[in-house]
Amino acid sequence: MKASKRIGFLRGTLAAAVLGLALVAGGCDDGPTCDGLAVSCFLCSEYECYGQSGCYWSSVLDDCSGVVKNCDEITDKIECVDQLGCDWTE
Numbered sequence: 001m002k003a004s005k006r007i008g009f010l011r012g013t014l015a016a017a018v019l020g021l022a023l024v025a026g027g028c029d030d031g032p033t034c035d036g037l038a039v040s041c042f043l044c045s046e047y048e049c050y051g052q053s054g055c056y057w058s059s060v061l062d063d064c065s066g067v068v069k070n071c072d073e074i075t076d077k078i079e080c081v082d083q084l085g086c087d088w089t090e
Contacts, residue, residue: 034080036071036087044084051082 041055049064
C-alpha cells in the first residue's frame with residue numbers, strides 16, 4: 001500500500017473510532033437535563049415538603065415523609081428547578 005493511501009486509510013479509521021467513542025460516551029449534546037441530588041423528604045420543612053416531588057406532609061406526625069423523586073427522573077424544567085437539590089441544564 002502506498003504511503004498516501006495508508007495515511008488516508010488511517011485518517012478514515014481514526015475518524016470512525018472517534019465517532020464511535022462519541023456515540024458510546026453520550027455523543028454531543030443530549031439536550032436539556034435535570035441533574036443533582038434531590039433533598040430527602042425527611043430533611044424538608046413543612047413549606048419545602050409541599051414543593052418536593054414525592055414528598056407529603058403529615059400533620060399528625062408533624063413531619064415530611066415519602067420517597068423523593070430523583071433529579072434524573074424529572075423531564076420538566078419547572079418541576080426540576082422547584083425540586084430542592086436539582087438543577088436544570090440546557
